Amino acid sequence: MRLALPIAACLALTGCTESSTNVPPGSFAIHAVAEGGNLTPHWDPAEEAEALEATAAITDADVEKIEEGTDEFTGMPQFVVHFTASGATAFSDFTAAHVDQKIAIVVDGRVVSAPIVVERIPGGRAMFSVMPSQRPALRAALGFD
Numbered sequence: 001m002r003l004a005l006p007i008a009a010c011l012a013l014t015g016c017t018e019s020s021t022n023v024p025p026g027s028f029a030i031h032a033v034a035e036g037g038n039l040t041p042h043w044d045p046a047e048e049a050e051a052l053e054a055t056a057a058i059t060d061a062d063v064e065k066i067e068e069g070t071d072e073f074t075g076m077p078q079f080v081v082h083f084t085a086s087g088a089t090a091f092s093d094f095t096a097a098h099v100d101q102k103i104a105i106v107v108d109g110r111v112v113s114a115p116i117v118v119e120r121i122p123g124g125r126a127m128f129s130v131m132p133s134q135r136p137a138l139r140a141a142l143g144f145d
Contacts, residue, residue: 027141028063028081029056029106030091032098033114052104052111057094062087066142077135079142081126088124096120108141 031052064087067080083091094103098117105113105128113128130138139145 027108027143028058028060028066030058030094031056031104031106032094033102033104052106056106057103058083058087058091062090068139068142068144071129074129076129077132077138078127078129079138081128083124083126085124088122091124091126092120092122107138112138 033051034053062083064082064084067082069078069080070076071078095117099119100116102114102116104111105115112130112134115128136145
């Protein structure tokens with residue numbers, strides 16, 4: 001997706017979720033973008049991999065559940081990630097260390113969003129929006145279908 005939504009918007013979560021799922025192993029990760037990496041989602045997977053730090057900062061092991069819904073302001077599909085206690089700490093520390101930097105949300109091995117972190121995000125949850133055309137594939141990859 002080409003939207004560079006500020007990930008700080010993650011904290012503005014409301015009761016807009018429609019369904020939830022546990023995360024299938026290996027399907028969800030958050031990476032830092034490598035220094036000098038020029039990342040635009042929907043590149044060739046090999047180019048995406050080159051733009052990311054090799055080790056994911058957040059993995060499915062850090063996620064308690066993911067809820068699907070619709071952003072009440074934009075009408076765009078959204079996914080709300082609820083972190084485990086250790087995942088919440090890791091995500092808060094990760095976002096604090098990457099303020100003003102692009103990060104990558106990776107689902108099923110593909111970058112689905114590449115927001116810029118505008119501030120540390122505490123609280124144990126994050127939200128990312130996607131284009132409506134991405135929703136069916138993400139639902140399947142995350143185990144909603």
